[in-house]
Amino acid sequence: MKVLARIATATAVALTLGVSAASATEITFYYPIAVGGPITKIVDGYAEAFHKKHPDITVKPVYTGSYQDSVVKAMTAAKAGNAPDVAVLLSTDMFTLIDNELVEPIDKLATSDADKAWLKAFYPAFMENSQAQGHTWGIPFQRSTIVQYWNKDAFKAAGLDPDKAPATWDEMVSFGKKLIKKDASGNVTQWGIEIPSSGFPYWLFQALTTQNGAILANQDGTKVAYNDPKVVEAAQFFADLSIKDGVMPKGIIDWGTTPKDFFEGKTAVMWTTTGNLTNVRKNAKFAFGVGPMPKKVRGGSPTGGGNLYIFKSKDKAKQAAALEFARFLTTPELAADWGIATGYIATRPDAWETPAMKKYAAEFPPALVARDQLKDAVAELSTHDNQRVTKALNDALQAVLTGAKPAKAALDQAQAEATRLLTSYQN
Amino acid sequence: MKQNRILSPSTIAAWAFALLWALPLLYALWAAFHPAAYATRFEVTAPLTLDNFKHAFVAAPFPRYFLNTVMLVTGIMLSQFVICTLAAFGLARWKFHGADVLFALILIQLMVTPDVLILENYRTLQHLDLIDTLTGVGIPYVASAFGIFLLRQAFKTIPKELDDAARMEGASTLQTIWRVYLPLAKPIYVAYGLVSVSYHWNNFLWPLIVTNSVETRPLTVGLQTFASVDQGIDWSVICAAALMTSAPLMIAFLVFQRAFIQSFVRAGIR
Numbered sequence: 001m002k003v004l005a006r007i008a009t010a011t012a013v014a015l016t017l018g019v020s021a022a023s024a025t026e027i028t029f030y031y032p033i034a035v036g037g038p039i040t041k042i043v044d045g046y047a048e049a050f051h052k053k054h055p056d057i058t059v060k061p062v063y064t065g066s067y068q069d070s071v072v073k074a075m076t077a078a079k080a081g082n083a084p085d086v087a088v089l090l091s092t093d094m095f096t097l098i099d100n101e102l103v104e105p106i107d108k109l110a111t112s113d114a115d116k117a118w119l120k121a122f123y124p125a126f127m128e129n130s131q132a133q134g135h136t137w138g139i140p141f142q143r144s145t146i147v148q149y150w151n152k153d154a155f156k157a158a159g160l161d162p163d164k165a166p167a168t169w170d171e172m173v174s175f176g177k178k179l180i181k182k183d184a185s186g187n188v189t190q191w192g193i194e195i196p197s198s199g200f201p202y203w204l205f206q207a208l209t210t211q212n213g214a215i216l217a218n219q220d221g222t223k224v225a226y227n228d229p230k231v232v233e234a235a236q237f238f239a240d241l242s243i244k245d246g247v248m249p250k251g252i253i254d255w256g257t258t259p260k261d262f263f264e265g266k267t268a269v270m271w272t273t274t275g276n277l278t279n280v281r282k283n284a285k286f287a288f289g290v291g292p293m294p295k296k297v298r299g300g301s302p303t304g305g306g307n308l309y310i311f312k313s314k315d316k317a318k319q320a321a322a323l324e325f326a327r328f329l330t331t332p333e334l335a336a337d338w339g340i341a342t343g344y345i346a347t348r349p350d351a352w353e354t355p356a357m358k359k360y361a362a363e364f365p366p367a368l369v370a371r372d373q374l375k376d377a378v379a380e381l382s383t384h385d386n387q388r389v390t391k392a393l394n395d396a397l398q399a400v401l402t403g404a405k406p407a408k409a410a411l412d413q414a415q416a417e418a419t420r421l422l423t424s425y426q427n
Numbered sequence: 428m429k430q431n432r433i434l435s436p437s438t439i440a441a442w443a444f445a446l447l448w449a450l451p452l453l454y455a456l457w458a459a460f461h462p463a464a465y466a467t468r469f470e471v472t473a474p475l476t477l478d479n480f481k482h483a484f485v486a487a488p489f490p491r492y493f494l495n496t497v498m499l500v501t502g503i504m505l506s507q508f509v510i511c512t513l514a515a516f517g518l519a520r521w522k523f524h525g526a527d528v529l530f531a532l533i534l535i536q537l538m539v540t541p542d543v544l545i546l547e548n549y550r551t552l553q554h555l556d557l558i559d560t561l562t563g564v565g566i567p568y569v570a571s572a573f574g575i576f577l578l579r580q581a582f583k584t585i586p587k588e589l590d591d592a593a594r595m596e597g598a599s600t601l602q603t604i605w606r607v608y609l610p611l612a613k614p615i616y617v618a619y620g621l622v623s624v625s626y627h628w629n630n631f632l633w634p635l636i637v638t639n640s641v642e643t644r645p646l647t648v649g650l651q652t653f654a655s656v657d658q659g660i661d662w663s664v665i666c667a668a669a670l671m672t673s674a675p676l677m678i679a680f681l682v683f684q685r686a687f688i689q690s691f692v693r694a695g696i697r
Contacts, residue, residue: 028639033652039652040487040652062640069632069636073635076545076546076549077549079546079550080546081550082553257662260662264464264468285464
């Protein structure tokens, strides 16, 4: 209970006396819960395994709610001088954390040759959201992409090839029209497709913009292209799926219950994170397929999920311990273990060569889909003042999807708002 | 008798509203006692199960969270009673310089949402060495402006003659409060206690931010384990967990329902 207080006192004493506290370093580790299952127990297990390997370091894992709650908690604690040593936060929180001067560039801490090799060991698509201003700020930990899941039985019943998911935008519509089922009174009992649009519609929408050849933000996070004609076209297509073509339910589709709709046959195709794989595998009572995103001018999906950040601290021993722990969590063996336990994509190629992962992939080939899609993946939308800049796009999308505003007007407005917010960062 | 049988429009409306309000609870009951497959399919013959409760119960150390929540809400309520009573008495009965300004300042606190103060409160607690303690979770709420306001208004309506009579008998200030003011304002205490307990039973963000360990975290933070946004939400387990955590409060309300409602009615008449 008073552990933190004790660390604080110990640190203060160590600092004033100039004594190194390395002999018994305790670090705190904040992590959010974004997937079901006994995640807290898995993480506690990792912390214990780490302590066994490094008896001089004790890790105190603290689960911090959703990603949103986690960043609020981490920033509050850090600003009061009580920062966690390591935290898993959204990769898109990077600019916010940099602008508030809360996190340490990892390349400044990881300077040995082995460290440099470690920083290069991850999939480049994941590093796009982890690097800015010439530094590496985050280590990929629980990362994902969007994939499509389809109900093979429903495809068969509709006279479609059960082994082929829609591969193009045109097929999304034409398959969807065949898959629609209505009851006697004209109510739809099975939709062609569901693309969730609650909470963070920008993420799923970014798959559409990527496929249409648009990039939403620059690498420095200082500019966005919300009203690029290709983005407007993607928004129009998104809205048309329900309003014009009638293959998707009208209005806002809830992220949290989309998998449930899929299990219950209310939709034949759903788009959601690869993090859902384990859930679908457990709950789908029919043959299902997992496929990469369809193409327009190209394929592709944004990456998503959380990175490990190391917070600024005056205590070098703790930072070194934090780095050691981050390295431990991202070894090929642990990356594989975490991927198998949760459904996230193991973050480095050599994790897929471990015996455990090979066995898992052989038993359950859909696990490979998201990994193979990484070559087409782009960085998730992330800018300075990320919350507000992203909210502008979210609001515009929901207005378009509910038919409240035409695509062009809504996105022009979002662009103006985002530009206003980002002006102070453009120099 | 006969008149009672005829349903007046207001009775019908009351029932309709009651049903509307009860719907989420009724749904939670349905989802919690049936397998996940029936969470949104309502068939009378659906099999009943307690598995959801089992899953929910092992997912987090709920007994400990229960204990923490109970200690937290009772601790906060008792401290609020003491502090608000004394402050309210001073403001209601004593004439001193700046009393009105002081009261206005206290009222201003009502208009500040606690969420904007999170960082400042956290800093203060950090200095007091109270991070990750139950005291730390509760202390920002102890000097409640709402409680002071409510009790001050109640004390003002108590006839001064009763106060004077007690003094004549030789009662000290504290004795007067204890023997005269407290009994007469009892309905207010019950009403305010109810509001306080239910607010802190449900409070989430502040406890999450200020606590780090199982020993100090309340139920609401434990419930968060089930909000697995990356995987879709298992309504059956969530409903089971939600029922489990809100049951004590609901049962308490049902048991003390008559007392609660009477005290609200009396508080209103006064």
